[in-house]
Amino acid sequence: MSATLLKADVLIKGDTIVEVAPDLTVPQGNCEIVDCTGKWVTPGQIDTHRHVWMSIMRGQQADWLLTEYLVKLTATQSPHVTASEASIGTLAGCLEAIHHGVTCVVDHAHCINTPDHAPAMIAATIKSGIRSKFCYGHAAPIPAGFQFTPEHAEKYRLWQVKQITELAEQGVQSGLGAGRLSDRVDLGLAYDALQADQTNLSEHQETIGLARKHGLSPITTHYVGGPVTKYSHNVKMWADAGLLDKDVLFSHANGLTHKDAVEEEWDLLLKTGASIGSTPEDELGMAHGNPVAYEAIKRGVRVGLGCDCVSIQSADLFTQMRVALQWQRGHDHAILSGTSGTAPLYHKYSSASAFRLATLGGAEALHLEHKLGTIEPGKLADIVVISVDDSINLAGTVDPFQGYVFWAKGEDVMDVMINGEWVKRGGALTKVKWADVVGDLRKAMKGVEERRASPAEQNMVYEATCKQMGCAVQ
Template sequence: MQTSSAIVLRRGTVLTMEPGQGDLPDTDVLVRDGRIAAVGRALDVPAGALEIDARGGIVLPGMIDTHRHMWQTAQRGYGSDWTLTNYFYFYYVNHVNLFRPEDIYAGNLLSALESMDAGVTTTVDWSHGLRTPAHADAALDALERVPGRFVLAYGDHSRGPWEWAGDFRDFVSRRGTGDGLVTFQIAFDVSDDAAFPEQAAFDVARELDVRVTTHAGVWGASGDAAIERMAQHGVLDDRVVYVHTGSLSDGSYERIAATGGHVSVATDSESGAGQGYSPTRRLRRHGISTSLSTDSSVAISGDMFHAMRATLSADRALGHLEAHARGETVVDNELRAADVLRYATLGGAEALGLDDRIGSIAAGKRADLVLVKNDRNPALFPILHPAGHIVQQAGARDVHSVLVDGRLVKHDGVLLLDARLAEARRAVEESLARVMKSLPAQDGSQPAGGRSAA
């Protein structure tokens, strides 16, 4: 574990993600007291600084996941064949009421560790299973057990946000943290109700100065009417993050763009579950700030490298199909690897309003850093196109070192949180021992004492 207040990553290829700045080969990054102190070649460092050999590796800003249902992670992979309808039946109809605070804690703790291990230094916990104050406490307790940067997006799908917005206010008053690593959002979806009862939740968000995150443009669940209601009531602004958006019209995109809103794209989920086709091409046309997310590990990989690849592939596939329909051939791909890497880093920071602190590598910013280097992986060399290598060749197993706010949490491929990992394993095993008794079998048969998901 880290023992020095200064750390230097030596002689890596640095992808700063700073506007207008290219790749920096053979470059050092010096970290002191939680901040990036300097970026340059052959830096002088304080005596006793911990030196990490980054030669042959790539240093990038910590990745940022702007929408992950962390509380569902204990059921990892169970919904690999689900559509969105299957997901809705499982969580929103049959099983949401089965989750105790202990189950929320187990999922959040496991997901938080997964984030750190995979180089995701900031994760938005889209936590819409907080039915009681005890559930909310458990969610936050788990996040505070892991030295990462998290945003608890407080939500309760079992009630309308106008019913629980006061609970959120009380929770923030009671549990507000002062270390700066855990912050809050409010998470809810907007209905088609012309009376706009969600106004109460928007009012609480403004009162507490927190951002709103909302699923929007989800086929069969939320569409243009919700955006229109928000526009009519003056709550569209640059402090709203819209998740998915694949089923929105150009008119809704124009409204989001005009008010400075942000979109979180979860391409793998959108492609497999049916929310709508990944909208990155349309978002670029409208100049909308874009970030990436993994949605839920119950069905989708929590690996942001995978999310970047899926997004690049889906965007390019649609570009080729559109060109073929016109009898044309694409000769230059519009979306570049560096663009998708920006979605996963600085784009996420912009969505959270933290781009002055994280999301790029520059002196003065908080030291959320990832070194991708794996001498045991033959796919990690040679590196001819650093951003392309990160997006198309690397994966979570290639994350060598991770720093969050200047603290080393993973080094030489090993997560430095053994006690937390053991705790997560125990908590998840205990949770599943109870919850799995009520889960429908994947072949459609019914386990003893369980209920059907249909």
């Protein structure tokens, strides 16, 4: 879990890092020289699980449990979000990620309500300049009153499968390659249908097979294991269905440390190379279960960090690094105290380990460590420049890894380069100005909020649903 500090120059040509070494000779010809004295030059952060469009949903959600979120938003608000609202939410969400130093995001896009939604959200993603795995949310929106019918599900399944195929083939037609939507946006698949219904196995195999035929990656799916949800062994479920492979990314994976967990699931992850996107802040707050990032590290399983619902949790990986590391430290201390009654002599995990989770760990979770996650020759130029000497947060720091993990914030991210292009410079976004977005964002947020039931009505529906499901209502 070590990370390396190096005082060096970085030479970039086009979209690629060419050389990293002290005192490089400036190339002849047209060359931009960036003086980073008093700054940290770091790899871009990689968010392995984020619902990007949800930047328009910041209403009354920060105190919700997962069950409240599923009833009050997924079931009753999300199905009414329009394509234009989802588009501006995606654009704002991508810009917000860039602002905080995230250069690559796995976008679990679970708001594809009509055939107009995905193209609008993809266009917004490309416009922002971020590197994205746009994981198409293949699922029917929850119908009014939870009145599920086979006809409802089949209606959405047919046009979504058709659209996924068309989007995948666009890359071939444009010369980018199957599943490539631009030079930095790739098509993936967000697929929770297997957990919801295991009776239509052939249908699941057909859809996942289609995704793999067109090179869609990752195939991301939720796996929680907290006190407020029905628990199942999702990794084993995918394996038993013949669908588990290295392209499957399990968001959260808290079920791996559930009281009914089985060791076989860890073995399956290690054997296949399937990975985990851990989102510690919302997992703790929404009762998903306890974070598993460091347990995955101990077992050699690929794992990165993510923010999840940006309408409920922080939208930066600085927070996720701190929460992941400090929760694990507290957990380890409690075990030590409970088993031996002794105090720890040193911390088991360092700040550098959390830095790695947010950078190279994310690249490994996506099987892209050969392209992303570190500043090395041959890798793509996704780079973040952190202000240090001029920062109120960082001016007094001695150890850069400690400073980065414990004190840095989005305001300290001065410059962001993605694919060799500056997308934030001098503290300001360059591809799209925030001033040109915020008005439309607020308008969309207002529209969504006006369609929301009152808190009293939401609570009434939520409590009735919980009672019907056998959940305890405090």
